Amino acid sequence: MKDAEVILKAAEIIRRGGIVAFPTETVYGLGANGYDPLAVARVFEVKRRPSFDPLILHVADPSDVEKLVKEIPSDAKKLIERFWPGPLTVVLLKEENVPDIVTAGLPSIAVRMPDHPMALSLIKESRCPIAAPSANPFGYLSPTEAEHVREQLGDQVDLILDGGPCPVGVESTIVSFSEDKPRLLRPGGISLEEIETIIGKVEISPIEDRPSAPGMLSRHYAPRTPIVLDWSEKSLDSYKGRRIGLLAFREPDKSLNCNHIEILSKKGDLREAAASLFAAIRRLDALSLDLILVETVPEVGLGRAIMDRLRRASGLIF
Ligand code: TXA
Numbered sequence: 657m658k659d660a661e662v663i664l665k666a667a668e669i670i671r672r673g674g675i676v677a678f679p680t681e682t683v684y685g686l687g688a689n690g691y692d693p694l695a696v697a698r699v700f701e702v703k704r705r706p707s708f709d710p711l712i713l714h715v716a717d718p719s720d721v722e723k724l725v726k727e728i729p730s731d732a733k734k735l736i737e738r739f740w741p742g743p744l745t746v747v748l749l750k751e752e753n754v755p756d757i758v759t760a761g762l763p764s765i766a767v768r769m770p771d772h773p774m775a776l777s778l779i780k781e782s783r784c785p786i787a788a789p790s791a792n793p794f795g796y797l798s799p800t801e802a803e804h805v806r807e808q809l810g811d812q813v814d815l816i817l818d819g820g821p822c823p824v825g826v827e828s829t830i831v832s833f834s835e836d837k838p839r840l841l842r843p844g845g846i847s848l849e850e851i852e853t854i855i856g857k858v859e860i861s862p863i864e865d866r867p868s869a870p871g872m873l874s875r876h877y878a879p880r881t882p883i884v885l886d887w888s889e890k891s892l893d894s895y896k897g898r899r900i901g902l903l904a905f906r907e908p909d910k911s912l913n914c915n916h917i918e919i920l921s922k923k924g925d926l927r928e929a930a931a932s933l934f935a936a937i938r939r940l941d942a943l944s945l946d947l948i949l950v951e952t953v954p955e956v957g958l959g960r961a962i963m964d965r966l967r968r969a970s971g972l973i974f
């Protein structure tokens with residue numbers, strides 16, 4: 657079947673209350689009709705996601721947001737104009753017509769317009785906003801290829817749209833406008849620096865104080881193999897006899913004493929590193945290693961999102 661035909665079939669499934677995995681520019685999502693509480697309930701069930709963790713509604717046009725929220729503050733409008741379609745989610749006070757199951761009972765709703773042709777056609781053809789978390793079992797790494805979804809949720813999903821690898825590779829940045837001041841709830845594909853260029857300083861939630869982004873739990877985005885941040889040649893030697901994998905940010909200048917190495921970006925480019933991050937961890941996780949050691953990346957631009965995911969994957973954030 658051609659892409660266009662598969663998308664029509666997928667939209668039909670969504671309209672009938674089914675669930676479809678679809679590509680976005682960040683990661684694959686697991687989508688259902690955002691107005692259909694039963695369909696959304698199936699998404700929670702398949703992901704084994706706790707019901708207190710709200711979902712993002714995906715729209716195909718900025719004007720679609722108006723019916724979902726009470727108002728769009730001017731700073732939120734500026735970000736939408738600048739970054740949509742793209743990896744930015746805004747949290748706004750919701751309108752009554754948004755089912756409580758989508759927002760886990762919160763008075764606010766997270767919305768975004770993805771920058772991916774398949775996602776946008778799917779939403780348009782479904783004629784409804786699509787509620788979708790990342791298409792992974794709760795707590796595990798987000799999928800950045802259709803194959804990742806197939807491996808973990810394949811038989812439980814009505815259809816998987818294959819759009820190839822996701823170009824951004826980390827989830828959207830979440831900025832909340834549900835309080836007085838804009839607040840960064842999750843670093844992601846649009847950097848904090850880019851956001852502050854448009855609307856000035858935003859509050860940053862201290863990690864342990866994020867009740868409004870309940871998805872940010874310890875050992876989120878986590879593989880099965882233990883991960884330790886930071887490494888050195890000395891630490892590699894101290895693990896002699898153990899099966900060690902190394903997740904390197906850039907190409908090491910000499911050969912290293914470990915069982916397997918994954919290089920995120922040969923030349924040390926943060927965008928390239930973000931795009932390869934989850935697939936590289938998955939490959940390491942499949943090797944039955946004792947430990948994955950990680951070279952940290954600079955915490956600027958996309959490096960902030962990469963380090964956030966790595967800290968969670970290693971269980972460093974509680
Ligand atoms: O890039 C992305 O955002 C991907 C793609 C599929 O769009 N989606 C994604 O969804 O990462 P998910 O469900 O894995 O993460 C959404 C995060 C969760 O941490 C959730 O707690 C938070 O958004 N969230 C959703 N609604 C919220 C709300 N009303 N207030 C605060 N946080 C919210």
Ligand code: MG
Binds near residue numbers: 790798871
């Ligand atoms: Mg997720």
